[in-house]
Amino acid sequence: MKRSARDIILLISMLAIAAGWYALSRDTSANAVGAIVWIDGFRSARLSLEQADEFTFERGGDINVVRIENGTARIVSANCPGGDCTRQRAISRAGELIVCVPHKLMITLESVPAFDTVAR
Amino acid sequence: MNRSPTRATPLAARTILLFGIAALLCVACASTPQTETRTVFDFMDTVSTATLPASNIALADRLFDLCRDLDARLNAHDPSSEVGKLNAADGERVNISSDVSTLLNIGKEYFEKSGGLFDITIAPISLLWDFSSNSLPQSNALASAIPLVGADRLELGGGWARLPVGFGVDLGALVKGYALDRCADTLRAEGVPSALINLGGSVLALGKRLDGNPWRVGVQLPFGAEGATLGVLSVTDTCVVTAGLYERSFELDGKLYHHILDPRTGMPAATDLYSATIIYKNALIADAYSTWCIMAGAEKALGIVESADDMECVLYTADGSLMFSSGIGSAIPFELTGDGL
Amino acid sequence: MNRSARALSVRAMLVACAILLGWVERMLPPFLPMIPGAKLGLANLATLTTLALMDAPSALLVCVARTLLGAFMFGSASALPYALSGGVAAWAVMALSRRMFNLPGISLLGGVAHNITQIAVASLMFANAGLWGYAPYLIAVGSVSGFLLGWAANHITRRLPSGLISLNNKSK
Incomplete structure (x- = not known):
């Protein structure tokens, strides 16, 4: 086989892997109900997707503002260099995520309730 | 750039493809074992729930009977x-x-x-x-x-x-904490590995969830809607007990009268804490500490909890701020929820 | 000028080109801003060209040098672990696949390796495996941009003055 043909096959199979990975990792079984805000690897907050609201996360001068509306979550403003996180799409399905690399902040969605029980 | 072609190469591409598919299959398989939850309303003037592995759910009635008996005698x-x-x-x-x-x-x-x-x-x-x-x-x-x-x-x-x-x-x-400890004794004697018992808001989290994750116990937002939480604790094999001014209370002429009474005045305790949540292996002790913390007030409460081994607390003050003991966020993860933010 | 001095200055020129390309990419608006980490990887063109014209050690030198210098000149320190690990991983995969594919294929594998490494490093830094959710996007982006850059590198190597190529002591 010619080498240039091999390059094309490689390109196609890589795209196939990407498509397969995407199809399998998508959680279509349940609607997301909560957004988890991870800071430094810890689940720092859990925001209900059912209620429109805006939350400001500040840690050592790092600020990210998270907006919840219409069952979606996104970062509407942040003081990270570049502000890449504010350009990521609003997420609405379990398994989707938004990440702010400089602030080590990440938002993921989950389809399970916030808690098993409540102490009061 | 014209080296002689090597025949083996499509193999390389195929290997990569197979690798990718194998990795994906690992993601796809996840199933959760079954639990069942029973709810009753007939003792301690409150709601009680028991979440047990489906194979152990018959024990729920025994636990509730045990609590009914204690409630009646105490x-x-x-x-x-x-x-x-x-x-x-x-x-x-x-x-x-x-x-x-x-x-x-x-x-x-x-x-x-x-x-x-x-x-x-x-x-x-x-x-x-x-x-x-x-x-x-x-x-x-x-x-x-x-x-x-x-x-x-x-x-x-x-x-x-x-x-x-x-x-x-x-x-x-003390009665709910004591009842929870007796429930824990029964469950351990029966070899139940995983259970979540909530007696009117006092929680026994035995072992872990069946899926291997810690139990997730919300902490009620004082004076908020039922189920509105300050945050969620991830706990394993421990008890979570809250004392709060919002339980059994009423307002009269703009003043709150709550059930945590000061023995010196006969009146509801004057305190700057709305709620004190204690995380400890023994629910009876946790019950005593939660009330003590409310009586002692925010400033002293943290010291009281820190001086007890392996005890943690989440305090919510009347001015709306949260205070934590040193192990919250590390030994015991706590995530804020939107209601409390 | 003796042979090794010329080789050194050619490498230095390639490093300079790489830094310039990195700067150019920095000036461009982010393509696919919704996917963090998705980028063209223009600077990799220099690593790729070095690999094609010279040898693997030289390519590693160019790669590491341009990453470090680029970070000191206009990068942020926080991005360095990502850039360095991604660059080295891409170099390793490209050097290994040199005999199996043409420049587009080699570059494609480099792009994918770079992006996968970034996810792996980020997963460690964030202590969270959820970042692998980006993998399908970044594999696709790395493949396409890598392929295109490889195609561009093909043209560059063909159009470079022959004196440069003859530098390569392993030249065909």
């Missing part, structure tokens, strides 16, 4: 209960069961530890208050009840107890 409001009879003994010695003996001993111990703030002999005062009626007790009745309170006057011996005339014990601050 109820100070019922003159025919074990505690009712002790309170009505007019200074005589009364034989007591081992359950009551345990609770009275703990009550006395924490009376001393707390310098009199936590007092199970509050009955002469607490029986005057009716938090469902939205009205205050008569002030002269309260005034004459105050001298009849003091756990230092409670005498305890092997299998008996004696109270001075007019005195009385109210174990309301």
Whole structure:
């Protein structure tokens, strides 16, 4: 086989892997109900997707503002260099995520309730 | 760039493809084992739930029976209960069961530890208050009840107890914690690896969830809607007990009257804490600490909890701020929820 | 000028080109801003060209040098672990696949390796495996941009003055 043909096959199979990975990792079984805000690897907050609201996360001068509306979550403003996180799409399905690399902040969605029980 | 072509290469591409597919299959398989939850409303004036592995769900009725029995025997409001009879003994010695003996001993111990703030002999005062009626007790009745309170006057011996005339014990601050500990004993004796029991808001989280993750226990947002939370604790094999001003309380002329009563004044404790949540392996001890923390106030409460080994707390102050003991966020993860932010 | 001095200055020129390309990419608006980490990888053109014209050690030198210098000149320190690990991983995969594919294929594998490494590093830094959710996007982006850059590198190597190529002591 010619080498240039091999390059094309490689390109196609890589795209196939990407498509397969995407199809399998998508959680279509349940609607997301909560957004988890991870800071430094810890689940720092859990925001209900059912209620429109805006939350400001500040840690050592790092600020990210998270907006919840219409069952979606996104970062509407942040003081990270570049502000890449504010350009990521609003997420609405379990398994989707938004990440702010400089602030080590990440938002993921989950389809399970916030808690098993409540102490009061 | 014209090296001789190697035949083996499509293999390389295929290997990569197979690798990718194999990796994906690992993501796809995840199943959750079955649990069942039972809910009852008929004791301790509250809702109780038991979440157990489906194969152990028959135990739920045994646990609820155990709690019903304790509730009946320890109820100070019922003159025919074990505690009712002790309170009505007019200074005589009364034989007591081992359950009551345990609770009275703990009550006395924490009376001393707390310098009199936590007092199970509050009955002469607490029986005057009716938090469902939205009205205050008569002030002269309260005034004459105050001298009849003091756990230092409670005498305890092997299998008996004696109270001075007019005195009385109210174990309301301890009964749910004690019942949870008895539930834990039963579940452990039966070899149940995983259970979540909630008695009117006091929680026993035995083991982990069946899916291997910690139990997720929300902490009620004081004066918020039911199920609105300050945050969620991830806990394994421990108890979570909250004392809060918002439970059993009423407002009159713009002032809040709550059920955590100060033995020195006969009135609801003046405190800057709306709620104190204690995380500890023993629910009875956690129950005592949660009430003590409320009585002691925000500033002292943290020190009280830090001086106890392996105990953690989440405090919510009247000005709306959260305070944590040192292990919250590390040993015990706590995530804020939108309601409390 | 002796042979090794010329080789050194050619490498230095390639490093300079790489830094310039990195700067150019920095000036461009982010393509696919919704996917963090998705980028063209223009600077990789220099590593790729070095690999094609010279040898693997030289390519590693160019790669590491341009990453470090680029970070000191206009990068942020926080991005350095990502850039360095991604660059080295891409170099390793490209050097290994040199005999199996043409420049587009080699570059494609480099792009994918770079992006996968970034996810792996980020997963460690964030202590969270959820970042692998980006993997399908970044594999696709790395493949396409890598392929295109490889195609561009093909043209560059063909159009470079022959004197440069003859530098390569392993030249065909």
